[in-house]
C-alpha cells in the first residue's frame with residue numbers, strides 16, 4: 001500500500017477523505033491552484049511497484065467497459081498485481097490489456113463470475129443497464145462499483161436496482177482524465193454501501209485519492225457536476241474576457257498577467273459565500289448588490305458594443321435586480337445563491 005495515498009482525513013464532517021493531500025502550486029502567474037492537478041508521469045507512479053502489504057492486492061477484479069477510462073483503470077490494477085478480468089462490447093479493445101496480463105472474458109456473465117469486485121465504466125447509465133440487466137442474478141452477493149458518469153438520480157436508481165438484486169453497490173465519480181488514473185492527484189468520489197467501500201478502499205485508492213460521501217449514492221455525482229459546472233463557467237468567463245480584449249485590437253495573451261492575479265484574488269472570496277449561505281447572513285463587504293447590478297449593466301452594454309455575447313452578465317444582472325426588488329440591495333454577493341435556488 002502506498003503510504004502517500006493513504007492519508008486519512010476529514011472535511012468538515014461532510015465526507016471521509018481517504019486520499020492524498022494534493023499540493024497546490026500553480027503555473028499561472030500569482031495563482032496557486034492548478035499545478036497539483038497536472039499529471040506527473042503516470043507510468044513512473046504505477047510502475048513503481050505493487051502496493052506491498054495490502055491484503056486485497058491479490059484479489060481478482062473485473063473491469064467492464066474498456067474505453068479510455070476503463071482501460072486506464074484496468075492498467076492500474078494490473079500494475080498493482082491484481083488479477084484482472086476484462087470485458088468490452090468491442091472485444092478487440094482488450095488486446096493490449098491481455099498482453100499486459102489481463103484475462104479476456106468471452107461474455108459479461110463470465111466477467112462477473114470471475115471476481116467478487118466488479119468495476120463498471122461505460123459511456124452512460126443506459127449502456128450500463130443494457131450490459132448488466134441480463135447478468136443481474138450473477139452479480140448477486142458481489143460488489144459493484146460503478147464509475148460511469150450520469151446524473152445523481154440515475155445513480156440512485158441504479159443503486160435501487162442493485163439492492164433489488166442483492167448486489168452491494170457503490171457509485172463513483174471520477175474527477176480526473178485517464179492519464180491521471182493511478183496518480184494520487186486524481187480524485188474519485190464515492191457513495192453507497194459503506195461496507196463495500198471499506199472492504200475495497202485499498203484497491204479503489206490505487207486509482208487516486210478517494211472521498212466517501214456516505215450512503216447516498218447520488219452525492220458523488222452532485223459534487224462531480226458542481227465541480228464540472230464551476231470549471232466550465234470559469235472557462236466561459238475567461239473565453240469571453242479574451243474575446244473582449246481581442247475585440248479591442250489587443251493580443252489575447254496580454255490578458256494573462258492580469259487574469260492570473262485577478263483569479264487568485266477571486267478565489268479567496270469564494271469560501272465566505274458558502275459560509276454566508278450556511279449561516280443565512282449575507283453581509284455587504286463594500287460591494288452591495290444594488291451597486292453591482294449597475295456594474296453588470298455596464299458589462300452588458302460594453303460586450304454588446306464590442307460584438308461579444310452578453311448572455312452571462314445579463315443573467316447575473318437579472319439575479320441582482322431580483323435581489324434588489326426583493327429588498328436585498330444592501331446585501332453582499334452571496335445573497336444571490338438564494339435567488340438562484342428560487343429560480344430552479
Ligand SMILES: NC(=O)c1ccc[n+]([C@@H]2O[C@H](COP(=O)([O-])OP(=O)(O)OC[C@H]3O[C@@H](n4cnc5c(N)ncnc54)[C@H](OP(=O)(O)O)[C@@H]3O)[C@@H](O)[C@H]2O)c1
Pocket residue numbers: 065066067068069070071088089090093121122123124126127128130131147148149150174175176177178
Ligand atoms: N475520459 C475521461 O476524461 C473521463 C473522465 C471522467 C469520467 N469519465 C466517464 O467514464 C465513462 C467512460 O468514459 P470513456 O472515456 O472510457 O469513454 P469512451 O472511451 O468513449 O468509452 C466508452 C465505453 O462505453 C462502452 N459503451 C458505449 N455504449 C455501449 C453500449 N450500448 N453497450 C455496451 N458498452 C457500451 C464502449 O464500448 P465500445 O468500445 O464497444 O464502444 C466503451 O467501452 C463515461 O461515463 C465518462 O463520462 C470519463
